[in-house]
Amino acid sequence: MATMCNDCFEIDKRKYKYGRWCKHCGGELVQIDELWLPIVSLLNQKGYYTSFCCSGHASDDFSSPYISFIGSCELPNLPKGFELEKYDDSPYFQFCIRHPYIENKSEFDAHIEILNATVNLLDWVRNLPTVKNKLPHESVLSCGTTN
Numbered sequence: 001m002a003t004m005c006n007d008c009f010e011i012d013k014r015k016y017k018y019g020r021w022c023k024h025c026g027g028e029l030v031q032i033d034e035l036w037l038p039i040v041s042l043l044n045q046k047g048y049y050t051s052f053c054c055s056g057h058a059s060d061d062f063s064s065p066y067i068s069f070i071g072s073c074e075l076p077n078l079p080k081g082f083e084l085e086k087y088d089d090s091p092y093f094q095f096c097i098r099h100p101y102i103e104n105k106s107e108f109d110a111h112i113e114i115l116n117a118t119v120n121l122l123d124w125v126r127n128l129p130t131v132k133n134k135l136p137h138e139s140v141l142s143c144g145t146t147n
C-alpha cells in the first residue's frame with residue numbers, strides 16, 4: 001500500500017514501513033489505497049481533511065468504496081455516483097461519501113465499477129474549490145467532548 005504524509009499531504013512513493021517519516025516535513029506517514037492516493041492527497045491539500053477511505057477491491061466478495069472526513073468541512077457538491085452519509089458521534093468520522101456496495105459481481109465487473117468510481121472522484125476533486133478549513137487536529141478538538 002502506498003503512503004501519504006498526514007501533515008503536508010505529500011505522496012511518499014516509498015513503501016510503508018513503521019517508523020518511517022515524511023521526507024518533506026517529518027510528519028507521520030499513513031497508508032492509503034494506491035488507486036485513490038492522488039485523490040485523497042489532493043482532497044486534503046484543498047482543505048477537505050479525510051480520516052479513512054477504501055477504494056474497494058475487485059477480488060473481495062464485497063466492496064464499499066468510501067472516503068470519510070474529519071470535522072466540519074462542507075462539500076459544495078458530490079462526486080457522480082456517490083452519496084453523503086452523516087454521523088454526529090465521531091470527530092474522525094463526521095461524514096462520508098460512499099459508492100453503492102459492490103457485491104455479487106464478477107471480479108472483472110467489480111473492477112470496472114471501481115475504476116469508473118475512481119474517474120468520477122478524480123473529476124470531482126480536481127474541480128473542488130480550495131477551502132480554508134481548520135487543521136484536522138483543531139477540528140477534532142472543537143468537535144470532541146471536553147469532560
Ligand SMILES: [Zn+2]
Pocket residue numbers: 005006007008009010022023024025026027
Ligand atoms: Zn510531510
